[in-house]
Amino acid sequence: MAYAKVEHDVVIDKLMEVFRSSGYDGASMATLAQATQLKKASLYHRFPQGKEEMAHAVLRYVATWAKSRIADVPVVSDSTPEDRLDTALKAIDELYDGGRLDCILRALSHGSAANLFQKEIGAIFETLIRSFKHLALEFGHNEQQAQQLANELMVKIQGTLIVQRSLGQPSMFKAMLAEMSAKFMKTHF
Amino acid sequence: MAYAKVEHDVVIDKLMEVFRSSGYDGASMATLAQATQLKKASLYHRFPQGKEEMAHAVLRYVATWAKSRIADVPVVSDSTPEDRLDTALKAIDELYDGGRLDCILRALSHGSAANLFQKEIGAIFETLIRSFKHLALEFGHNEQQAQQLANELMVKIQGTLIVQRSLGQPSMFKAMLAEMSAKFMKTHF
DNA sequence: GTCTATAGCTAGATAGAC
DNA sequence: GTCTATCTAGCTATAGAC
Numbered sequence: 189m190a191y192a193k194v195e196h197d198v199v200i201d202k203l204m205e206v207f208r209s210s211g212y213d214g215a216s217m218a219t220l221a222q223a224t225q226l227k228k229a230s231l232y233h234r235f236p237q238g239k240e241e242m243a244h245a246v247l248r249y250v251a252t253w254a255k256s257r258i259a260d261v262p263v264v265s266d267s268t269p270e271d272r273l274d275t276a277l278k279a280i281d282e283l284y285d286g287g288r289l290d291c292i293l294r295a296l297s298h299g300s301a302a303n304l305f306q307k308e309i310g311a312i313f314e315t316l317i318r319s320f321k322h323l324a325l326e327f328g329h330n331e332q333q334a335q336q337l338a339n340e341l342m343v344k345i346q347g348t349l350i351v352q353r354s355l356g357q358p359s360m361f362k363a364m365l366a367e368m369s370a371k372f373m374k375t376h377f
Numbered sequence: 378m379a380y381a382k383v384e385h386d387v388v389i390d391k392l393m394e395v396f397r398s399s400g401y402d403g404a405s406m407a408t409l410a411q412a413t414q415l416k417k418a419s420l421y422h423r424f425p426q427g428k429e430e431m432a433h434a435v436l437r438y439v440a441t442w443a444k445s446r447i448a449d450v451p452v453v454s455d456s457t458p459e460d461r462l463d464t465a466l467k468a469i470d471e472l473y474d475g476g477r478l479d480c481i482l483r484a485l486s487h488g489s490a491a492n493l494f495q496k497e498i499g500a501i502f503e504t505l506i507r508s509f510k511h512l513a514l515e516f517g518h519n520e521q522q523a524q525q526l527a528n529e530l531m532v533k534i535q536g537t538l539i540v541q542r543s544l545g546q547p548s549m550f551k552a553m554l555a556e557m558s559a560k561f562m563k564t565h566f
Numbered sequence: 567g568t569c570t571a572t573a574g575c576t577a578g579a580t581a582g583a584c
Numbered sequence: 585g586t587c588t589a590t591c592t593a594g595c596t597a598t599a600g601a602c
Contacts, residue, residue, distance in 0.1 A: 213403035214488030217578060229580080230586050238578065290487065294539055298479060299403030306543070313543050339540070343553075347536025350483055351528070354495070354502045364532075406596060419568050421597070428596085 197249075199224045199234070204246045208292040212243060212301035240304060243296055247308045250292060253283075254312050259319040262326070269326040273372055276323065277365050280345065287352050287361025294346060317342055320372075328375040341368050386438075388413045388423070393435045397481040401432060401490035429493060432485055436497045439481060442472075443501050448508040451515070458515040462561055465512065466554050469534065476541050476550025483535060506531055509561075517564040530557050 202223040206215045220242065221228045235241040257279040261272050284291065293312060296305050317338045324334035344364050352360040391412040395404045409431065410417045424430040446468040450461050473480065482498045506527045513523035533553050541549040 209491075211400060211402060211488040213400060216576080218576080226585095227587055228578085229588080232579070233585060293543065295487070297539065297543060298484070299400040302398075306545075310543050310545060313540065339549075342540050343533055343536035345536070346539040347532035347534070350486070350535040351502065351531050354482065354486060354499050356495075356499060360528075405594080407594080415567095416569055417596085418570080418598080422567060 196234075199226070200245055200249045203242050204249065204292055207243060207246060208290050208295050211295050211299060212239070212304075213299040215239065243301065243305060244308070246292065247296065247305055247312070251308065251312050251315070254315050254319075257283075259315055261319070262322060269323060270373065272326075273323050273369060276319065277369055281362065281365055284345075284349065284361065287349055287358060290353075291346060291349055294349075313342060324372055327372055329372075337368075337372060340371075344368060385423075388415070389434055389438045392431050393438065393481055396432060396435060397479050397484050400484050400488060401428070401493075402488040404428065432490065432494060433497070435481065436485065436494055436501070440497065440501050440504070443504050443508075446472075448504055450508070451511060458512060459562065461515075462512050462558060465508065466558055470551065470554055473534075473538065473550065476538055476547060479542075480535060480538055483538075502531060513561055516561055518561075526557075526561060529560075533557060 202225075203220055206220050206223045210219065217228050217231065217239065220239070221231055224231065226234075231242070232238060235245065258276050261275050261279075265272055265275070281287075283289075293309050297309055317335075319338075320341050321334045321338035324337045325331070329337060348360050348364045352358060391414075392409060395409050395412045399408065406417050406420065406428065409428070410420055413420065415423075420431070421427060424434065447465050450464050450468075454461055454464070470476075472478075482501060485494050486498055506524075508527075509530050510523045510527040513526045514520070518526060537550050537553045541547060
């Protein structure tokens with residue numbers, strides 16, 4: 189590639205920001221160009237298929253993020269399960285800026301994008317669920333409990349983002365993460 | 378009004394269908410006209426402020442629905458709390474067609490609509506939460522438990538709709554409603 | 567109240583200079 | 585790789601006949 193890799197990452201990050209806040213249909217080429225500080229024609233040079241290719245690139249970035257920040261935490265670390273859960277949930281908290289930001293996966297799941305990225309988005313959700321399920325197993329939960337906890341975490345992340353926004357109560361997200369953390373650590377006897 | 382009221386309701390229903398599936402930004406006047414079987418100019422006659430006024434009308438309709446189908450259930454009925462909870466949750470299940478449909482409140486909460494309808498949408502969420510909290514109190518839950526259960530139900534409705542769609546597992550929504558129903562009925566001692 | 571027709575604009579996308 | 589300039593299609597919105 190002829191352009192610097194770091195700059196490409198910055199472009200991806202800016203594209204993600206626009207898709208996340210505006211949605212796929214709400215993100216225009218003009219907006220995306222302004223955010224990346226590139227002209228529209230330059231964006232088409234990097235992403236010949238336009239918006240759709242940009243969204244794919246963003247989702248590849250998110251998939252990489254999920255693997256490195258969530259899935260690979262148990263692998264690279266030799267710390268306790270408590271530490272690894274804390275690290276993973278802190279990454280989630282950071283990703284959504286304490287619940288203030290929309291979820292990019294949801295933003296690319298609706299409107300005219302409903303069927304375009306379904307497969308990639310589903311795979312990312314599955315990666316996240318599998319990762320948190322493994323963590324739950326480490327705490328001593330059985331197979332079914334671990335699966336339920338991981339599913340519940342995903343559901344509550346998505347649901348809390350929506351309800352918190354609509355109710356204007358910015359404390360819900362962090363409270364939910366703390367509550368779910370306690371649920372993971374508390375094995376039932 | 379010069380047009381029949383029943384027809385107006387049909388128009389509102391079709392508008393809601395488009396906003397829900399396409400989102401606010403994805404819903405074009407052409408699409409809205411086609412869905413209502415009216416021409417664009419006729420839509421502007423009924424809704425002089427265009428899309429924004431249509432969305433407001435849809436949200437007024439949803440607020441009425443929430444009051445009549447959820448909030449007023451305890452009032453109009455002299456049945457048991459179990460029956461009333463069942464009726465309310467069946468209304469929710471019907472509203473989302475078993476989790477297959479997007480939530481209109483979420484569809485009108487993002488993109489360029491993010492700040493346009495926040496107040497109305499928040500009020501509808503509050504109505505729903507208040508209603509389910511009252512139901513929880515009837516089952517003997519204390520103030521704090523009832524509030525938590527009602528919040529959890531809202532969060533799980535929204536979150537399950539998203540996760541179910543992305544994972545392609547259409548059974549999650551009904552299972553979640555059944556699980557939450559059990560939680561409402563089971564008072565902790 | 568409904569329609570046809572159209573104005574004025576912005577969308578996504580491309581050509582071609584540098 | 586980046587840019588200016590431009591195309592066509594679709595968008596919101598309105599004028600005015602019936």
